[in-house]
Amino acid sequence: MARTEAIEGATAEVTEATVLDTAQQARQAPEPEYAPSALPRPVPRVLSIAGTDPTGGAGIQADLKSIAAHGGYGMAAVTALVAQNTCGVRSVHTPPADFLAEQLRAVSDDVAIDAVKIGMLGDTPAILAVKTWLEQTRPPIVVLDPVMVATSNDRLLRPEAEDALRGLLPLVDLVTPNLPELAALLEVPVAGSWAQALEQGRELSRRHGLKVLVKGGHLQGADSPDALVDAAAGPGQDVVELSAPRVDTVNTHGTGCSLSAAVATVQARTLDWTLTLRQVKHWLTGALERSGELEVGRGHGPIHHFHHLQPADHPAQGFSQELWRQTAGVREDILALPFIRELAAGTLAEEHFGYYLAQDARYLNSYSRVLARASALAPTEAEQLFWAKGAHQCLEVEAELHRSWLAGREVPGGQGPVTKQYVDHLLAIAGNGSYGELVAAVVPCYWLYAHVGEQLQAGPAAADQDHPYAAWLQTYADESFAEATRQAVAIMDAAAAAETAAGRQRMRTAFEQSCRYELDFFDAPRVYA
Template sequence: MIARVLSIAGTDPTGGAGLQADVKSIAAAGGYGMGVVTSLVVQNTRGVQQVHTPDPDFLEAQLRAVSDDVIIDAVKVGMIADQASAAVVVNWLRNLPSNISVVVDPVMVASSGQALADSVSADLLTCATVLTPNVDELAALVGKPAASSRAELIAQAQVLAEKTGALVVAKGGHLADDDRGNTLVNATGELAHAASWFVDTTASHGTGCSLSSALATRLGLGESPQVALEWATSWAHEALQYGEAQAVGTGNGPIDHFHRLRRQAKSGLQNPAVPDKRNRHQPVVKASGEHTRELWEYAGESLDRFGSDGFISALMQGTLSGSQFTFYIEQDDYYLNIYAAVLARLAAAAQSAEERSFWAESVTGCIAVEQGMHAQWNLDPSTVHPSPATLAYTDFLRAETGSDYVVAVAAVLPCFWLYAQLAAFVPDAIPEDHPYKDWVEAYRDEAFQASTARAVQIAEGLLAAASDHQRAAAQQAFWRACQLEADFFAQALLLDTL
């Protein structure tokens, strides 16, 4: 399904805010974007210079041109410059079917701080399914000073919800908290919170417009307000993270509306048959000699995918959604069950008593981790179904460990070595309210790093004594396993594909 979403808003010639940003956001969120112009705004990343508002009759003609021809699934209302224009929009909205979601972003001031509209119609607010004011706009609408805490912000949002009958998104972008996320509020209080950690950026132009348009689109797709807000908040956070890289304008630049789609498209590409030997990542667990140093070079491509725009980044920042995290631990539980069996094969094939003991102890460790997951997260293994990516990885390991012992060790090594490398991504300080704090801190486990060092040492010894043919096969198996390891982690972030 593609939601047909209409934006009613002012313009931005530089494309970062207003109608242009809305249409981009609608497309990024899975909709077909349409636009009715309320005002022509002369603005750029440095601010607003001029506003021209056409005659209300022209606004009405635009609205009718859309609704007379196109089925509409959701509406986003942004900047409306005057009461005459607001009256036209209100009259048109009241004639729409009642099942159409209407998200009103009561734009009063641009992100540059300059005024765009003198007032917001009270009648318009009562037409909304959801209202998305920022901190200052919310304060103005309830006649209070701007909130300085989340509790105060939610209290003001509750007042506005009582006055209008709409749901209100209390946006925390202007608060001083580490968590700048958004809270869904109704007349009785908080319904849901979508966390979003602070992004230090010079490119936040149009964030509010974009969030509300994405929210409207997800509602138009049939999602609940809670789920739609979680998706829109996560998407906007990623768009904020990468806005500066677009290098648009000399002021407060726009967010990157399509970063998520590019990331997801890249994750779906097939990797070339020949590995690219390059690795900019310094290993947390060092190589044991020339052969494992060469193996480490094959891990670079995969570790790049773990980086700034991957699953690990989202997990470390706490922006991973609850559904994505649950999916990940379910797949991890299935994987560990198979991995324990794979390690048992290595123990049976090992060429020394010390190696047999190491692999057997690793099996015990896998089982202990799996049991801990069952207890902590209330997993029921009978209800967990492996994804294609998980099956690809586990089937590969089963196949490789059924052949040459040297190649088999190389195939299982990335699960040790790349996982140990995740310690390099853990932030120095993890907020107490981080939703995955315990999980993230576990990546620093010194015992696992010691086990990884022993696995690397075993691989080094085996490769040193191996034939050229064995070493080439081991290198290929190691590289393939690295790619499958990266695919395994990446798949949780693909859950929101459309």
């Protein structure tokens, strides 16, 4: 109970009246200049409300790393100053709750907050201060990591503080307890099996009207399951389970902090809890697998928050990054093609561009059907909508661009041999392959076109208003297309995480074959026009 005593002994005495007085001051503060957004944010503004860790592996320091690792802008309000390292907690100093409230107001009076992650709160006055602020501010996304029970099963909060923490739950979108904390929130014994843990998650979700991330890290077994539980979704749809091989490592310091901060950040970008969980679980598995590279501390070391940004010859490296590196030669060959160089310069012969557009129009007709098939196989509603939107975009936007240019021009008719080979490749996978294999096959059409468009848009000819192919260049260098590409790549990573080793190998093969067909497709006008 040493950690409990440290927290209780170091906690400053702050009355509830002080917190209420602080809340009164908050109501008199000026309105924020910017309102929080309910739309997806490319760079989410995420506030962490938690304690500190001077070694950087847990608490606010870990939260800020997780937020940054997922493309967010991190902010922090400190609830407690903790003297700890990878071996344990030495002491805790809790600032007055009115100072915590002042920090929260300082942020929300000025910055539009897209998501909030709440971690260690420590005592009742701090919890009440956060509750008052949430009631006044109503951030779009709130994720609570209920720091109640240590790994040693020591209770970290007094009973009255636990009751106050339960009072936060109606203001929260998602709670991410470990199994002892899940039991503490329900005031029942700790679940001894995954089935029992899921039922406790359902009960907590029903009782408080929120989503629960049930984590199986405390259980035994070769796999480490997680589940998103939402009782409001109804029978058969109230549990979405994901599993990954259990990582054999002692470096688990700050895992719960990092996970919850990552979920808050990614959810602000996707607005889809299932897709968010798939992405974050894949990232966390890699962060655990590569944690040994950090060599931080003598106890339970931290996870590797930025493993996906640092190449390594290791099976935990990001699946998409691995494929991108393996196909670097194809991209170099594409950019070196006469068709691409002349297109960039605006000197490409009309008959070559016309052949390319005519073949692309035929390709897009089949590609849209392949995307529709991906939508039918997709495991989440967000992915279904994404691929369906892509299919619509092929037929309505891109095809119209082609028809407008081709109108009144004579171009070779019929489907060219490269187009047929590429389409046959995609249709074969759509008919017989897995969802992951199909996603890997269609992503190069997003990723390589976005890459080519980015490279061409960066050239001097892109600024030329009289460039004959400006409309095409702008279409593939458009930010909305770049964002769609990022989403497609993220979906591919999530699909790879759900595949077996053999399934991921089939995905690699499908991706590499599609990249080769893209190279041939760009070169076809020179050969066949």
